[in-house]
Amino acid sequence: MACGTGQLCERGSCIIDGASRWKIRVLDALVPTTKTSGEAWDGFGGAPDPAVIVRSGTRMLGFTPEAGDVFEATFNYTTPNDVTAEELMTDLVFEVVDVDAAANDTAGACRYSNLDPQVILGGATQTLECPRDASASRAGFSLRWQVTRR
Secondary structure (H helix, E strand, O other): OOOOOOEEEEOOEEEEOOOOEEEEEEEEEEOOOOOOOOOOOEHHHEOOOEEEEEEEOOEEEEEOOOOOOOOEEEEEEEOOOOEEHHHHHHOEEEEEEEOOOOOOEEEEEEEEOOOOHHHHHHOOOEEEEEOOEHHHOEOOEEEEEEEEEO
């Protein structure tokens, strides 16, 4: 049986090759208009300067350039570091930060565990809704992303 890119034939079925290499493409993000405290992201009522950090476990895959003074940021950023399918299916973390000169504010961080192999193979756009968590000072965010072949 002929299987597609990033797949292996096992007992007559195509399965994902855990050693296949992939990259993450961050498309865009939506950040709330205020922090959990109700304050503006930047001094004098300014909008945030969002950027997205992508990790597999503790390993950094990429850090998007910041988008200046926007609540809806378009990145179209592909991580420079690739990741195996096995790592993707185990642990993938997206963190959105407001980049500031003194210290970055975190809008939130969400973890994917047990990512469906079909998400990896399909390359379809995924939407992550990272919820607001006032007790952890996380404003939340919405993020669209894809897995792309290395």
